[in-house]
Amino acid sequence: MAEKPEIWTIRKVLDWTRGYLAEKGVENARLETEWLLSAALGLDRVGLYVNFDKPLNPEELAACRGLVARRAKREPLQYILGTQEFCGLDFAVTPSVLIPRHDTEVIVEEALRRAPHAAAVLDIGVGSGCIAVALAKQLPHAQVWGVEQSPDAIALAQRNVERHGARVTLFEGSLFEPFGDQRFDLIVSNPPYIPTADLEALQPEVREYEPRAALDGGSDGLDFYRLIVPAAPEYLNPGGWLMVELGIGQAEAVLGMFSRAGFCDCFTAQDPNGIDRVVGGRIG
Incomplete structure (x- = not known):
């Protein structure tokens, strides 16, 4: 039988x-x-x-x-399901972009608190579009721009912009390259900040699946801050803010860059784990 x-x-x-x-x-x-x-x-x-x-x-x-x-x-759950929640919104994600983290919501919270009347906003390294879209939804009077080097990331971000009906215009390019003499009231960025030598010690989900270009911040993790912070004042309106996300132990060095670039009212903001996660400053 x-x-x-x-x-x-x-x-x-x-x-x-x-x-x-x-x-x-x-x-x-x-x-x-x-x-x-x-x-x-x-x-x-x-x-x-x-x-x-x-x-x-x-x-x-x-x-x-x-x-x-x-x-x-160890493929990330978010890539398998194709979505991740961020700031109460659902975002499509693929291996072409970094998975949005809830720690990154701190930069959105600080931007809304310190620059609630920003009319022109730039997100450098837009990835999935989560920061740009979240800000656009909370600042309905603002026009938000996003710039990203990866064509695949731009395509995905555009899907997320359309999904949420957000006022976000995307450009493919590097840092401030597409913007000429344009000026902004708020510039935000979550750049790559993992030191190169630390990449191999990351969880397999991150090390093996997330885009290396969105993680690798150079030998000390600070390469992109050295490009963004000194250049930002030329692209900010008077009183405009720059805010960046950063990694563990990087706040002091990045605050120094802000000070040397002429920013005032500089601050740090912690994530829910008590880690300095955001540094920001204002151009007087």
Whole structure:
């Protein structure tokens, strides 16, 4: 007599996958398992538990296995699902852009607090467009521009601009190159800031999958600040602000650059973990 095929219910797949991903070094394995199975089965997370004892058919099992296999190789969950939330908005993400982090929301918060009347805003290194779009949605009177070297990133950012109906104009180029004598009330940037020697010690999700050009800040991680900070005053209106995100232990050096470039009212702002995450200053 032929053996009956093993029955895989949602509960059984959840339990097995959680243990499997944990063995592979995935943090928050239970939560990530729920997101993966929700995507594979077209359910929300509540729907998983309502249908706990539902057996999966072969097609559903294959869909689950495909997504789980990708995550077990440490491919980021956000690239697998294709989305990431930032400032309460949902953004499309692909391996052509850095995954938006909640730490980066600090730069948006500081920009809104210190420059609430900014009418012309520039985001340097726009990536997925998350900063530019978030600012455009919160500053409906402003025109926001974004610049990015990667054509693939620009294409994705444009999708996110259109998704949210944001007033953002994107340019392909380097730093201030496309803007001639244009002036802004607010310039923001989340540039690459990981020291080159530290890249190999990053989590596999970051090291193996996120774009190296969006991570590598040179030997000390400060290469892009040396380009952005001294040049920014020429592109700011009187009273305009420059704000940049930075990495652990970089605030003092970047504050020095701001001071030498003639900025006043310089500040640092911490992320939820108490790390100095943003440095900013104003041109008098």
